[in-house]
Amino acid sequence: MKKTTIGVLMIVKNEQVHLENCLESVKDWVDEIVIVDSGSTDNTAEIAAKYTDKFYVHSKWPGFGKQRQIAQSYMQSTWVLALDADEVVTEQLKETILNAVKENNQACCYKINRLSKAFGSYIKHSGWSPDWVLRLYPRTEMQYNDSLVHEQVDVPKGYIINKLEGNLLHFTFDNLSQYTQKTSLYISSWVDQREGRKKASFSQAISHGFFRFIKMYFIQKGFLDGRHGLLLAILSANVVFTRYADLWLRDYVKKNK
Structure with missing residues (x-):
């Protein structure tokens, strides 16, 4: 066998x-x-x-x-x-x-x-x-x-x-520099995968980012992780905002060339 x-x-x-x-x-x-x-x-x-x-x-x-x-x-x-x-x-x-x-x-x-x-x-x-x-x-x-x-x-x-x-x-x-390097690829890949197939607005970028913070820090009890939980909720909200803002900007630039 x-x-x-x-x-x-x-x-x-x-x-x-x-x-x-x-x-x-x-x-x-x-x-x-x-x-x-x-x-x-x-x-x-x-x-x-x-x-x-x-x-x-x-x-x-x-x-x-x-x-x-x-x-x-x-x-x-x-x-x-x-x-x-x-x-x-x-x-x-x-x-x-x-x-x-x-x-x-x-x-x-x-x-x-x-x-x-x-x-x-x-x-x-x-x-x-x-x-x-x-x-x-x-x-x-x-x-x-x-x-x-x-x-x-x-x-x-x-x-x-x-x-x-x-x-x-x-x-x-270990530090914010590592976080930025890693998440930048995830952000660009997320947007690349949706560009031309999903619409986004600037207001969506703000609202999605805001609700990500609420979800992580309050609903998912990030506050129990102390200052690390607060930092991660802020950083994650920024990532979500950046993804939708980038998607919106790409569409805006194409329409206004």
């Missing part, structure tokens, strides 16, 4: 700060590690080379979903564990992943709970926790969709989605 195997799928760019910690958390128990880089200019490639020979460069950015599809095309494992470079698998999560892979139910996939740390503090509210993300799935049965941003695994009808015990630690932002 063919051995059931598990491989890590990663897409990266300039991840020298976090990559080693991520790979250290999986190196001893996964069967392959596939990393697709979109044009790093730091030491990402050198760090990756210590853990895998399956490191590929695809500099022409197709969006998050398709980049993950490219990474999966290089994989041979029975099961895919999709990780980001700023994530670390805990010991408890490792054990539940291995048990799921051992069962090898090809009609099943698994969600994992992320516990995120931002600006030096773990965020327990603000809509950040719990944060269940589908990250473990059978390679031949499913893959990520084509979304430019906020990509998800396409789960065929009739397949079972279960949850695994244990946290996936997520080290998001």
Whole structure:
């Protein structure tokens, strides 16, 4: 009988700060590690080379979903564990992943709970926790969709989605510079995906941003995260405002050329 195997799928760019910690958390128990880089200019490639020979460069950015599809095309494992470079698998999560892979139910996939740390503090509210993300799935049965941003695994009808015990630690932002760099790509990808298909107005930008703050800080109890919750609610509201404002501006510029 063919051995059931598990491989890590990663897409990266300039991840020298976090990559080693991520790979250290999986190196001893996964069967392959596939990393697709979109044009790093730091030491990402050198760090990756210590853990895998399956490191590929695809500099022409197709969006998050398709980049993950490219990474999966290089994989041979029975099961895919999709990780980001700023994530670390805990010991408890490792054990539940291995048990799921051992069962090898090809009609099943698994969600994992992320516990995120931002600006030096773990965020327990603000809509950040719990944060269940589908990250473990059978390679031949499913893959990520084509979304430019906020990509998800396409789960065929009739397949079972279960949850695994244990946290996936997520080290998001240490400072505002990192936050700005990361969110700028998400903003532009979000707008690119909707340009020409979705209309927006300046008043929508204001209202959507305002209600994002209300939702995160009050409804999702961001105030219980202290000053971090307040900061994240303000930053998130600004991201939403910027997305709709950019969408509105692009349409305005086209009409007034």
